[in-house]
Amino acid sequence: MRAALRILLALMALGVIVLVAFYLRSHPGTLPQHEGAQEVNATTQTINRGEYLARAGDCVACHTEPNGRDFAGGRAMPTPFGALFVPNITPDDETGIGKWTADDFYRMMHTGVSRSGQLLYPAMPFASYTKVTREDSDAIFAYLMSVPPVKRANKPHELKFPFNKRELLVGWRTLYFKEGEYVPDPKQSAQWNRGAYLVQGLGHCSMCHTAINALGGSSESQAFEGGMIPNQNWYAPSLTSNREAGLGNWELKDIADLLQVGLSHRATTYGPMAEVVYNSLQYLSDEDVLAMAVYLKALPQRDSEPPPTSQARLVAPTVMESGRKIYEQQCAMCHGEEGKGHPPSFPPLAGNQSITMSSPVNSIRMVLNGGYAPGTRKNPRPHGMPPFAHLLNDEEVAAVITYIRVAWENSGTPVTPAQANELRPLLPN
Amino acid sequence: MHIRRRMQALATLALIAALPSIACAQQEHVPSFKQVDSIEARVQGCVTCHGQSGQGAASGYFPRIAGKPAGYLYNQLQAFRDGTRTYPPMNYLVAYLPDPYLREIAEYFAKQRPPFPATETRAVDAQVMARGEAIATRGDTAKNIPACAACHGAEFTGMEPGIPGLAGLGSTYLVGQLTRWRVGERSAAEPDCMKRVATRLSDADISAVAAWLSRRAAPKQASPESSNLVRMPFACGSQR
Numbered sequence: 001m002r003a004a005l006r007i008l009l010a011l012m013a014l015g016v017i018v019l020v021a022f023y024l025r026s027h028p029g030t031l032p033q034h035e036g037a038q039e040v041n042a043t044t045q046t047i048n049r050g051e052y053l054a055r056a057g058d059c060v061a062c063h064t065e066p067n068g069r070d071f072a073g074g075r076a077m078p079t080p081f082g083a084l085f086v087p088n089i090t091p092d093d094e095t096g097i098g099k100w101t102a103d104d105f106y107r108m109m110h111t112g113v114s115r116s117g118q119l120l121y122p123a124m125p126f127a128s129y130t131k132v133t134r135e136d137s138d139a140i141f142a143y144l145m146s147v148p149p150v151k152r153a154n155k156p157h158e159l160k161f162p163f164n165k166r167e168l169l170v171g172w173r174t175l176y177f178k179e180g181e182y183v184p185d186p187k188q189s190a191q192w193n194r195g196a197y198l199v200q201g202l203g204h205c206s207m208c209h210t211a212i213n214a215l216g217g218s219s220e221s222q223a224f225e226g227g228m229i230p231n232q233n234w235y236a237p238s239l240t241s242n243r244e245a246g247l248g249n250w251e252l253k254d255i256a257d258l259l260q261v262g263l264s265h266r267a268t269t270y271g272p273m274a275e276v277v278y279n280s281l282q283y284l285s286d287e288d289v290l291a292m293a294v295y296l297k298a299l300p301q302r303d304s305e306p307p308p309t310s311q312a313r314l315v316a317p318t319v320m321e322s323g324r325k326i327y328e329q330q331c332a333m334c335h336g337e338e339g340k341g342h343p344p345s346f347p348p349l350a351g352n353q354s355i356t357m358s359s360p361v362n363s364i365r366m367v368l369n370g371g372y373a374p375g376t377r378k379n380p381r382p383h384g385m386p387p388f389a390h391l392l393n394d395e396e397v398a399a400v401i402t403y404i405r406v407a408w409e410n411s412g413t414p415v416t417p418a419q420a421n422e423l424r425p426l427l428p429n
Numbered sequence: 430m431h432i433r434r435r436m437q438a439l440a441t442l443a444l445i446a447a448l449p450s451i452a453c454a455q456q457e458h459v460p461s462f463k464q465v466d467s468i469e470a471r472v473q474g475c476v477t478c479h480g481q482s483g484q485g486a487a488s489g490y491f492p493r494i495a496g497k498p499a500g501y502l503y504n505q506l507q508a509f510r511d512g513t514r515t516y517p518p519m520n521y522l523v524a525y526l527p528d529p530y531l532r533e534i535a536e537y538f539a540k541q542r543p544p545f546p547a548t549e550t551r552a553v554d555a556q557v558m559a560r561g562e563a564i565a566t567r568g569d570t571a572k573n574i575p576a577c578a579a580c581h582g583a584e585f586t587g588m589e590p591g592i593p594g595l596a597g598l599g600s601t602y603l604v605g606q607l608t609r610w611r612v613g614e615r616s617a618a619e620p621d622c623m624k625r626v627a628t629r630l631s632d633a634d635i636s637a638v639a640a641w642l643s644r645r646a647a648p649k650q651a652s653p654e655s656s657n658l659v660r661m662p663f664a665c666g667s668q669r
Contacts, residue, residue: 066511066512067511067512067513274524274525275524275525277525278524278525329459330459330460331460333459333460333461333462333473334460334473342465345465345466345470346465369518369521369522370474370477370522371474371521371522372474372522372523372524372525372526373525374525374526375525375526375527375530380527380529380530381468381471381530381533382471382526382530383465383470383471383473383474384471384472384473384474384475384522385473385474386460386473386474386475386476386477386478387477387478387518387522388477389518390477390478391458391477426517426518426521427517
């Protein structure tokens with residue numbers, strides 16, 4: 001009898017364990033609740049540090065509607081799967097995160113699970129933020145709790161079926177999400193590790209610089225190898241290829257300047273990267289930006305494709321001549337007869353990897369729409385390039401871009417009028 | 430033979446005479462500056478559309494910005510940056526530029542005084558022109574429409590600090606903006622006086638006033654009038 005009871009109890013205990021395990025599996029990211037969870041010590045110092053880290057994470061860029069109140073959400077984020085509406089993260093009790101605890105916030109950052117237990121869509125870069133330390137997460141939380149609360153109800157997402165089914169995210173997470181704080185590499189310097197922590201974590205650089213596949217995931221084996229930014233018609237160049245934005249042969253100062261100032265003697269930021277500099281990187285300290293530069297420069301260089309063959313680089317002489325004429329008339333004033341530019345004000349085109357890389361998307365966009373580098377603390381009055389969409393037809397756009405891609409020993413390939421035509425709309429149709 | 434040669438000579442002469450003006454018109458929209466570190470070099474991002482001195486495009490599609498009050502230009506640049514005025518090419522260009530720099534760009538173009546373009550010449554019905562002139566100079570009391578001149582100046586050169594000049598603008602642009610104002614796509618700081626006016630204009634009124642304004646001889650004095658709140662028919666948010 002006693003033995004039978006023991007077996008029964010053992011079985012019951014086993015059952016409970018299985019149930020708990022099952023519950024935890026189906027509710028990934030649930031942290032065990034423990035009594036007396038530490039209150040955040042919201043001293044000014046922590047808040048200031050949190051503000052700095054929130055800048056590094058560029059929270060404001062997505063969580064603020066253009067011309068709206070900071071962090072009050074509402075911004076529509078178009079994705080290939082439909083529109084997401086970014087939530088209010090001000091400390092309003094009803095519509096924001098006013099009732100959240102530091103534990104809730106860390107769980108969200110670390111595991112991509114909301115306070116309600118809902119799985120977050122990976123538009124929230126939790127696959128990067130998972131690397132953020134508990135201490136830094138708490139500081140960001142303290143800062144967010146200190147901003148003025150805004151009462152603004154969240155808008156429901158407008159995702160297409162089946163992407164509106166959050167259950168599918170369990171599968172996505174299995175494929176593309178690896179939970180875990182950043183683990184310093186003892187073989188590397190403290191500076192390299194700091195850079196890696198910022199680039200991989202709060203900086204969430206891989207969101208754009210690693211190709212996004214049809215499932216909206218990015219593969220770790222292709223980290224930083226570049227890709228088209230969905231719904232923006234810009235190409236985020238590879239950070240690992242010296243043929244693209246690989247930084248192996250750049251001076252550290254040029255890398256740091258590009259990140260923090262928005263331009264350097266090698267290249268200039270426009271479009272989505274200008275936004276990142278404007279909202280986030282310009283506010284980082286010189287030390288942190290240099291650490292990021294050290295890490296980025298040291299990324300293993302692996303060219304995913306061979307350089308173009310001489311066959312692929314052949315250009316019809318008439319196209320070359322047409323391109324040269326347009327260049328001399330419209331471009332040479334700023335970029336110079338020999339494509340040397342007036343760095344850093346007007347970027348060089350000769351030897352500029354962003355001109356010669358295999359995707360001509362960014363060059364086409366620049367010729368069509370022009371662009372200003374971001375106005376930053378270290379470069380508050382940037383120079384800019386005017387649009388040519390209304391002056392040049394598709395053949396002319398293709399000719400002048402072909403010209404700058406092959407002139408002055410540049411190693412690019414010709415582009416077609418069709419490629420230029422496709423990018424005429426500022427935003428994808 | 431003789432005649433043919435004379436014709437050739439004449440054609441050549443005509444061509445030579447025409448060349449400078451064509452070259453000039455094109456040159457005005459081609460990047461050009463003297464020093465890299467100057468505001469002149471910095472505003473090259475504007476010139477292929479608005480011209481080197483902000484005189485606008487001959488087609489009338491890209492507006493004249495030269496000589497408009499700096500306050501007005503600054504408000505527009507800010508509105509384009511923040512998305513409260515929508516025109517994607519402009520929204521994109523100024524998206525990441527800070528206020529003091531936008532102010533500097535506004536002041537640069539406010540100071541420019543390039544010659545006014547030739548007035549539009551396409552024939553317009555006399556009745557339409559009369560209606561346009563009436564709205565522009567006297568208003569329409571029956572419809573409670575004030576005269577454009579009441580705020581935009583007797584010579585339509587605008588009023589400091591926030592009311593744009595209308596002289597030198599093409600009819601395409603004027604019709605486009607008035608229509609956008611009427612349907613609520615364009616707005617200004619509250620109280621939005623231009624909204625009150627535009628919503629009282631009919632399609633015919635808009636065509637008429639744009640036709641008359643774009644055919645009016647260039648003003649002798651191109652500067653905006655100084656601020657005069659007493660004369661204004663409505664309160665305007667952008668004049669505060």
